[in-house]
Amino acid sequence: MKITRPNSTRGSIRAAAERPGAAATEFAIVIPLFALMLLGMIEFGRGIMVGQIVTNVAREAARQAIIDGSTNADVESAAIAKLEQQLGINASGAGIVVEITVGGGGGDVSSAATRDLCTVSVSVPYESTKYTSLSFLAGSSFVGTASMRHE
Numbered sequence: 001m002k003i004t005r006p007n008s009t010r011g012s013i014r015a016a017a018e019r020p021g022a023a024a025t026e027f028a029i030v031i032p033l034f035a036l037m038l039l040g041m042i043e044f045g046r047g048i049m050v051g052q053i054v055t056n057v058a059r060e061a062a063r064q065a066i067i068d069g070s071t072n073a074d075v076e077s078a079a080i081a082k083l084e085q086q087l088g089i090n091a092s093g094a095g096i097v098v099e100i101t102v103g104g105g106g107g108d109v110s111s112a113a114t115r116d117l118c119t120v121s122v123s124v125p126y127e128s129t130k131y132t133s134l135s136f137l138a139g140s141s142f143v144g145t146a147s148m149r150h151e
Contacts, residue, residue: 043136050087050129055144057082058122062146065100065109065118072100072108079122087129094128097121102150112150119147 061079064070076098080091102109103116112118122144126137 039132039134040136043130043132043134046129046131047126047137047142050124051142051144053086054083054122054124054142055146057086058120058144059146061098061100061120061122062118062148065102065120066112066148066150068151069110071110075100075109075120079120083122083124087124089128095125096128097123099123109150114150116150117147118150119145121145 057079060082061075064078065075079098080096083089083096084091099121100109101107101119101121102112109118124142126140126142127135129142130137
């Protein structure tokens with residue numbers, strides 16, 4: 001009894017031999033798309049992380065604002081220092097904005113009465129936090145807001 005291979009194996013070997021540059025061409029088409037998708041995932045992951053950090057910094061700044069004896073300058077400097085530490089950026093040219101509102105209007109936290117609502121909003125531009133040169137979220141900012149009652 002003679003054992004032979006099926007014809008499908010011979011056909012695929014023959015077809016591959018007739019197309020020597022097909023694999024290189026497919027690779028050249030697919031790899032840029034794969035790289036773009038990978039960089040996009042990295043940037044969006046970084047964006048989610050930065051958004052969470054900004055929200056946590058706003059919460060910590062609001063805690064600082066509700067303590068007796070705090071001033072707006074204390075709260076702002078604490079928030080910026082925390083952002084510099086956690087994001088690894090230089091805040092002087094980053095365009096970071098810290099807004100503090102007491103009791104529904106402006107004012108200073110040092111003059112807040114007991115049970116006044118102190119709101120701290122922290123905004124960081126996307127351009128100061130991105131890892132790559134791609135600009136998937138160009139022109140947007142990460143904003144975190146927290147409100148607490150003054151003690």
